[in-house]
Amino acid sequence: MLESYVTPLLMSYVDRYIKNLKPSDLQLSLWGGDVVLSKLELKLDVLEQELKLPFTFLSGHIHELRIHVPWTKLGSEPVVITINTMECILKLKDGAQDDHESCGSSSTSRSATESVKSLAKPRRIHQAAPSDPDLPPGYVQSLIRRVVNNVNIVVNNLILKYVEDDIVLSVNITSAECYTVDEFWDRAFMDISAPDLVLRKVINFSDCTVCLDKRNASGKIEFYQDPLLYKCSFRTRLHFTYDNINSKIPSVIKIQTLVESLKLSITDQQLPMFIRIMELGIALYYGEIGTQKEGETEEMCSHSRETVVNITGVESEADVQSLHTGQYQNPELYLQQGNEEDNQSWVSWAWSFVPAIVSTGEDDQEEGLYYPQTEEDGQTRSPRHHTPKDPIVSIGFYCTKASVTFKLTEMQAESSYYSPQKVKSREVLCLEQEGITIEVLMMGEPFFDCQIGFVGCRALCLKGIMGVKDFEENMNRCEEDAIFFTCGENLSSKGMTYLTNSLFDYRSPENNGVRAEFILDANHHKETYTEIAGMQRFGAFYMDYLYTMENNSGKDTGGQQEFSVMNKEDDPTGVQETSVKRLVVGPLDIRLHSSAVHRILKMVACGLDHEYEPYSSPKPDTIDDDRVLPSPEEVVALEEFIPTRLTCVTVIKIAITIPMAEFNLLDSLLPVILGQKTFTTPMNVPVFQQVRPLPAIRFQVDKVNLEHSVPMYAPELVSTVSSLSQPSDNLLHHCYAHCYLKVFGFQAGLTCLGSDGSFLPLFPIVPSFSTALYAKLLRHPVYWTKRPFVPITECIFELPNFTIQATRAQTLLLQAICQSWTHNMGNGASPGVNEALLSEVYKASGVKSQNPPPTLEGSIQNVELKYCSKSLVKCASGTVGSIKLCAKAPGTNEGVKEKLVPLIQGPSDTKELHLSKWLNESRKPESLLAPDLLAFSVQVPQQMEDCRNSVWTWTVINEQLGAVLL
Numbered sequence: 001m002l003e004s005y006v007t008p009l010l011m012s013y014v015d016r017y018i019k020n021l022k023p024s025d026l027q028l029s030l031w032g033g034d035v036v037l038s039k040l041e042l043k044l045d046v047l048e049q050e051l052k053l054p055f056t057f058l059s060g061h062i063h064e065l066r067i068h069v070p071w072t073k074l075g076s077e078p079v080v081i082t083i084n085t086m087e088c089i090l091k092l093k094d095g096a097q098d099d100h101e102s103c104g105s106s107s108t109s110r111s112a113t114e115s116v117k118s119l120a121k122p123r124r125i126h127q128a129a130p131s132d133p134d135l136p137p138g139y140v141q142s143l144i145r146r147v148v149n150n151v152n153i154v155v156n157n158l159i160l161k162y163v164e165d166d167i168v169l170s171v172n173i174t175s176a177e178c179y180t181v182d183e184f185w186d187r188a189f190m191d192i193s194a195p196d197l198v199l200r201k202v203i204n205f206s207d208c209t210v211c212l213d214k215r216n217a218s219g220k221i222e223f224y225q226d227p228l229l230y231k232c233s234f235r236t237r238l239h240f241t242y243d244n245i246n247s248k249i250p251s252v253i254k255i256q257t258l259v260e261s262l263k264l265s266i267t268d269q270q271l272p273m274f275i276r277i278m279e280l281g282i283a284l285y286y287g288e289i290g291t292q293k294e295g296e297t298e299e300m301c302s303h304s305r306e307t308v309v310n311i312t313g314v315e316s317e318a319d320v321q322s323l324h325t326g327q328y329q330n331p332e333l334y335l336q337q338g339n340e341e342d343n344q345s346w347v348s349w350a351w352s353f354v355p356a357i358v359s360t361g362e363d364d365q366e367e368g369l370y371y372p373q374t375e376e377d378g379q380t381r382s383p384r385h386h387t388p389k390d391p392i393v394s395i396g397f398y399c400t401k402a403s404v405t406f407k408l409t410e411m412q413a414e415s416s417y418y419s420p421q422k423v424k425s426r427e428v429l430c431l432e433q434e435g436i437t438i439e440v441l442m443m444g445e446p447f448f449d450c451q452i453g454f455v456g457c458r459a460l461c462l463k464g465i466m467g468v469k470d471f472e473e474n475m476n477r478c479e480e481d482a483i484f485f486t487c488g489e490n491l492s493s494k495g496m497t498y499l500t501n502s503l504f505d506y507r508s509p510e511n512n513g514v515r516a517e518f519i520l521d522a523n524h525h526k527e528t529y530t531e532i533a534g535m536q537r538f539g540a541f542y543m544d545y546l547y548t549m550e551n552n553s554g555k556d557t558g559g560q561q562e563f564s565v566m567n568k569e570d571d572p573t574g575v576q577e578t579s580v581k582r583l584v585v586g587p588l589d590i591r592l593h594s595s596a597v598h599r600i601l602k603m604v605a606c607g608l609d610h611e612y613e614p615y616s617s618p619k620p621d622t623i624d625d626d627r628v629l630p631s632p633e634e635v636v637a638l639e640e641f642i643p644t645r646l647t648c649v650t651v652i653k654i655a656i657t658i659p660m661a662e663f664n665l666l667d668s669l670l671p672v673i674l675g676q677k678t679f680t681t682p683m684n685v686p687v688f689q690q691v692r693p694l695p696a697i698r699f700q701v702d703k704v705n706l707e708h709s710v711p712m713y714a715p716e717l718v719s720t721v722s723s724l725s726q727p728s729d730n731l732l733h734h735c736y737a738h739c740y741l742k743v744f745g746f747q748a749g750l751t752c753l754g755s756d757g758s759f760l761p762l763f764p765i766v767p768s769f770s771t772a773l774y775a776k777l778l779r780h781p782v783y784w785t786k787r788p789f790v791p792i793t794e795c796i797f798e799l800p801n802f803t804i805q806a807t808r809a810q811t812l813l814l815q816a817i818c819q820s821w822t823h824n825m826g827n828g829a830s831p832g833v834n835e836a837l838l839s840e841v842y843k844a845s846g847v848k849s850q851n852p853p854p855t856l857e858g859s860i861q862n863v864e865l866k867y868c869s870k871s872l873v874k875c876a877s878g879t880v881g882s883i884k885l886c887a888k889a890p891g892t893n894e895g896v897k898e899k900l901v902p903l904i905q906g907p908s909d910t911k912e913l914h915l916s917k918w919l920n921e922s923r924k925p926e927s928l929l930a931p932d933l934l935a936f937s938v939q940v941p942q943q944m945e946d947c948r949n950s951v952w953t954w955t956v957i958n959e960q961l962g963a964v965l966l
Helices: 003-017 023-031 044-051 095-101 108-128 137-149 270-285 296-313 317-325 331-352 363-368 522-528 531-537 560-564 594-607 632-640 714-722 729-733 808-822 835-841 944-949
Strands: 034-041 055-068 080-092 152-164 167-181 198-214 229-241 252-267 374-376 379-381 392-412 422-443 447-461 463-465 468-471 483-488 541-551 575-585 588-591 644-659 694-711 736-753 763-778 793-807 855-869 873-889 899-906 934-941 951-955
Touching: 003 023, 003 044, 003 055, 003 137, 023 034, 044 055, 167 270, 198 270, 252 270, 270 594, 392 594, 422 463, 422 594, 447 531, 447 594, 463 594, 468 594, 483 594, 522 541, 531 541, 531 575, 632 714, 632 729, 644 808, 694 714, 694 808, 736 808, 763 808, 793 808, 808 835
Parallel strands: 080 152, 252 392, 575 644, 588 644
Antiparallel strands: 034 055, 055 080, 152 167, 167 198, 198 229, 229 252, 374 379, 392 422, 422 447, 447 483, 447 541, 463 468, 483 588, 541 575, 644 694, 694 736, 736 763, 763 793, 793 855, 855 873, 873 899, 873 934, 934 951
């Protein structure tokens, strides 16, 4: 009888998560083919134990549960499980709850007993089922596998709520359906078969709505905000690859989601709450909150987890009783298992959702979570823990087009006195992106990689801001005027490269019957996924975060399987961890006009308008006087390898344009950002008038490179190295956080925005130059108080060449542009600029002036500045190779040559100063090895009482220094 095998399997899932179910009634209903259960309460403790989230469930219930089992067509039609209206409310665990919930349950005291009873009952039914000679065991296993692989799950009206302080985050999904598909991703009844050994599933989500509201002290929401996300539909494809037909866990798992259109909306009142949710995710990722406590609580939790894990292999109530009687005979075994589950962290938590639907009730029994105790040489061996091979997990999120719209809200009263107030929102800013990709590839603990990229991005202004109607519909302004940020390309020119090798790419190996290959070697990964390759695929932004953990102990670990279960606490010297984060930003064009600046600062002010306490505060460094000195072997291991976190940022082709302010209301925004006062609407709001031509300052940079490295385990490293009597330079080097900044091709000049919306060519004020900055900061300096000669901070700045040049008209125009931002006319209106000054600065192209104005030019070369800070003294030194300040009179069409009048120049040979030709010659150093013009050194003691011992040293290297002032 098939019912004897399939019914216990279905009942085990239902009874595991739902309270107060009678197995006898449920069994009879299932035998009839359909079962309908209403008003069900979920077992919150079981959910918390399995999810292992730092949240606790306040409530959880299901309005209606339907199960349809086609007994006559069980081998060709799927079992359908339908859930109508499921609602769960969660909150973050607080300190009071952690004492009882650190093992992942809000009611641990009842979790073990209920789990034992609920999970043991289906096993008894299975054992009591009569054996049918017409159904051989192989057929039963095959049939159960087909049934489980083709279960259809339909959820209608799923409601999830998260509450914290005054925040209420709710997610409502109208419909979600999971079903099995064929190789063309069409609905089908499939099974795992050779040679493909592949199982495909699809999950369709319809009308997903996300709301973020604020509640009052009584817990009620007075005013409902606009939804963050309104009726968004997306689909998810799941692809499981198995090593053989009897595998219980897939060897490769790919879960990827595609969203065609994602439209987010954030109001000024939602922005602080949204930032709070983002900070929560970051705090959870870095383990700043939600960590489990040690001691007795952790030991109790490990026992509870063991009870839940091992009970699935119990065959009878006698076995359950024997498990309880022998549960505490070997507490180290259970504690070890509990710690292993904790160390697996969120990676295992993410994986725990995937194979649950693939495994059956016999999984744990057949594979065996533990091997039975054996006796060898007269001694009893403890059970040996069997860990399955880590699967390769690939998770992807893809979005074709996404937009984030920022809105400002205002209260609007109804005509009636007793009518409630309503919130009216007004769009002010929109950020649009195309071709978004988020891909995660991991294999247990040794390998984790995350890649994020998007093809194009732009930001534009909408409607008005702070009473200024600059982009209202009646202004008839073009879209180019509203755009103030562009990056990358668009999908029409780039193509669908963001979907490369995904399950939504018809060219991917999985869609062509080929098993995909994954790069799990760090060196091969860096050679394949370079910055150039990332920008070729995306174009606007590319990030690659790679974390690896390699075994370098020199022992044969037997492959990845044994290494994955190795604990780095057992042999820290044999494990090498690396963390590399690379970010590349494509061509940027930023236009900071008045409309953009006021909108950005307004959103910043709104984001700071909250009273939320931080999730975690930095703890002061404390020195353990009883710390143990490292052994010579540990010092040698540190000399060979020290784990670090490296971050590399590259920005290519930056153009920042700052036009003259068309209106200025910054005096009401900046005090709010600085925390000096609350925001108030300006009394005098100017009437917006478009200014054309509009002068502007433009900065252009060819390339910016930033590298930042920091020790991965700074407290432990600094504590160890500082305890050594004579640490090596290599160890001291890794006790610092290092930062390298290189800027190539920086230049600045004047331009002008014409009436046609285009900018004039750049009139250079600062010609192209390059510079570099290096800085290092000592981590945890409290450990080095007894060593005053160890530097705390060091900085080195190098500037090979810097030149600035401008005419009188250009200088006046620069001053006018700066004053338009720094000075307010009283009503916020722009002071304007003289048209004659504009015509003098921006002459028509191809037209040469009869009397070109003179240019004042200043340059400095070979500048090197150094700064060092120690616990006893601060010192600075530097050298200047040469300086020059001169006036240039351009030549004319009548053959008059350019004249150069030096005002200050050095170093210079003044032997022929008395000759008239000396002033008309351009003098340069004889060679690059010429002595520097100036060298200085300053030392200031940290203690004020020792200021009399400060040393000021100024040294003039060149004896023939000449300075001419005219």
